[in-house]
Amino acid sequence: GENVGxxxxxxxxxxxxxxxxxxxxxxxxxxxxxxxxxxxxxxxxFIIDIRSNMDKRQGQRVTVLLNKTVKHLSLQIxxxxxxxxxxxFCAETHPGNQFYFGTGTSLTVIP
Amino acid sequence: xxxxxxxxxxxxxxxxxxxTLSCSPISGHRSVSWYQQTPGQGLQFLFEYFSETxxxxxxxxxxxxGRQFSNSRSEMNVSTLELGDSALYLCASSLxxxxxxxxxxxxxxTRLTVV
Numbered sequence: 001g002e003n004v005g006x007x008x009x010x011x012x013x014x015x016x017x018x019x020x021x022x023x024x025x026x027x028x029x030x031x032x033x034x035x036x037x038x039x040x041x042x043x044x045x046f047i048i049d050i051r052s053n054m055d056k057r058q059g060q061r062v063t064v065l066l067n068k069t070v071k072h073l074s075l076q077i078x079x080x081x082x083x084x085x086x087x088x089f090c091a092e093t094h095p096g097n098q099f100y101f102g103t104g105t106s107l108t109v110i111p
Numbered sequence: 112x113x114x115x116x117x118x119x120x121x122x123x124x125x126x127x128x129x130x131t132l133s134c135s136p137i138s139g140h141r142s143v144s145w146y147q148q149t150p151g152q153g154l155q156f157l158f159e160y161f162s163e164t165x166x167x168x169x170x171x172x173x174x175x176x177g178r179q180f181s182n183s184r185s186e187m188n189v190s191t192l193e194l195g196d197s198a199l200y201l202c203a204s205s206l207x208x209x210x211x212x213x214x215x216x217x218x219x220x221t222r223l224t225v226v
Contacts, residue, residue, distance in 0.1 A: 041219070046216070089153065101156075
C-alpha cells in the first residue's frame with residue numbers, strides 16, 4: 001500500500017506562534033494532496049488542498065507547500081490559536097485511486 | 112444543508128457478533144467511502160461505492176462488506192467481530208469522484224467497541 005507518514009506524532013506551540021506540520025509520501029504518481037483537521041469526537045474536516053502542478057497554495061491563515069522532488073508536504077498555520085488544537089492528517093491520491101491518509105500529528109496550542 | 116449522517120454514534124458488541132453501520136450522504140452526493148480509524152493505524156480505506164456499485168476496495172478481510180442503496184445511503188457490515196475491530200468507522204460522501212473539489216465530506220463516525 002501507500003506510505004504516507006508524518007514526521008512527528010505530536011506538536012506543541014505557543015498561542016500566536018506559527019505551526020508547521022510535515023508529511024512525507026512515497027508514491028511519485030500522486031497528484032492531489034489534502035490536509036484535514038480532526039477535532040475530538042468529530043470527523044476529519046477539509047482544510048486545504050493542492051495539486052501536483054503547484055508548489056504552494058494559501059488559504060486563510062494556512063499555507064500548504066509541496067516539494068515533489070523529495071515527496072514532502074507541509075502545512076503552515078499562521079498565528080496559531082487554541083481552536084487550532086486538533087489532529088492534522090495529510091492525504092494523497094492519484095486518478096482512479098483511493099485516498100491514503102497519514103497517521104496524524106496532534107497539535108496542542110498552549111495559551 | 113445537512114451533512115453526512117452516520118448512525119449509530121456509539122456501539123458495543125461482543126466478539127463473534129456482527130454489526131451494521133449506516134451512512135446517509137449529503138443530498139445529491141453519489142459516492143460514499145468508508146474508513147476505519149484506529150490510534151495506531153490512522154485512517155484505513157475500506158471501500159467506496161458509487162451508484163450502488165463498489166468502485167474501490169481496500170485491504171480488509173471479507174468479514175468487512177458494504178452496499179449502497181438507490182438513494183445513495185450506504186451500509187457497512189462486519190461479521191464475526193474481533194477485538195481488533197474496535198475503531199471509529201468514518202464515511203465520506205462526494206458528488207462523483209471523491210475529492211474535496213467534489214465536496215468530499217466526512218461524517219462524525221460510529222465508535223465501535225468490541226468486548
